[in-house]
Amino acid sequence: MGDKIILIIIKSTPYTTLNSYESLRTAVGLWDHNVKLLWSGDAIYCLLKEADQTQTSHFIRDLPDLDIEAYVHLNSLIQRGLSPENIIENIEILNNQDVTKILEEADVSLVF
Amino acid sequence: MARLLLFITESPFQHESIDHALKIAEAALKKGNQVDIFLMMDGVYNPLNTQNGEPFKIESVSERLTRLSEAGVNITSCRVCMELRGVSDDNITKVDVGGLFDLSEMISEADTVITFTGA
Numbered sequence: 001m002g003d004k005i006i007l008i009i010i011k012s013t014p015y016t017t018l019n020s021y022e023s024l025r026t027a028v029g030l031w032d033h034n035v036k037l038l039w040s041g042d043a044i045y046c047l048l049k050e051a052d053q054t055q056t057s058h059f060i061r062d063l064p065d066l067d068i069e070a071y072v073h074l075n076s077l078i079q080r081g082l083s084p085e086n087i088i089e090n091i092e093i094l095n096n097q098d099v100t101k102i103l104e105e106a107d108v109s110l111v112f
Numbered sequence: 113m114a115r116l117l118l119f120i121t122e123s124p125f126q127h128e129s130i131d132h133a134l135k136i137a138e139a140a141l142k143k144g145n146q147v148d149i150f151l152m153m154d155g156v157y158n159p160l161n162t163q164n165g166e167p168f169k170i171e172s173v174s175e176r177l178t179r180l181s182e183a184g185v186n187i188t189s190c191r192v193c194m195e196l197r198g199v200s201d202d203n204i205t206k207v208d209v210g211g212l213f214d215l216s217e218m219i220s221e222a223d224t225v226i227t228f229t230g231a
């Protein structure tokens with residue numbers, strides 16, 4: 001059983017690279033640690049309700065069962081003219097202070 | 113002595129981050145630290161032993177990885193990423209082939225983790 005708090009930060013735009021898929025595969029693979037996922041910057045487009053989630057939906061569906069916490073950066077949504085209503089369910093919205101807090105709490109950050 | 117984990121997803125020769133990662137590994141070793149490297153995504157191209165840096169008058173990344181391995185660095189390459197890219201055990205330098213379970217253990221044992229993902 002892992003004992004680290006691992007924050008996986010997804011910054012890359014989806015579809016251009018495999019980062020979005022591989023970040024989720026990594027999160028699920030590290031499930032025995034305390035894993036948290038944060039979508040930030042252009043990565044938030046991956047979470048749009050209308051986006052093609054063929055590759056990622058099965059991972060996102062399994063996150064609660066694996067106790068993996070999923071977050072999205074509110075400012076990244078606002079900067080792109082989006083709001084929490086535009087993204088899929090079960091993703092917690094974090095403001096800047098909240099993001100700072102989970103960054104401080106993390107033992108390890110993996111950035112994709 | 114600290115234990116350092118370098119998490120690399122970048123390909124060789126494309127970005128200078130690989131050079132940074134290897135120099136950090138070399139410096140950490142010189143200071144007596146333990147270094148582990150996990151190669152994922154395009155990072156699995158780094159140990160390809162068919163590399164030839166001669167046209168650019170540079171040393172191949174795989175040769176530098178071999179030297180690090182011989183100096184005691186534990187290097188593990190993601191098997192799924194290798195299979196996806198057609199990289200086989202036969203054409204890579206001396207690294208272990210593993211998976212996310214190995215990454216999980218390496219993270220558990222690491223004091224510090226540095227990512228070289230280009231993100």
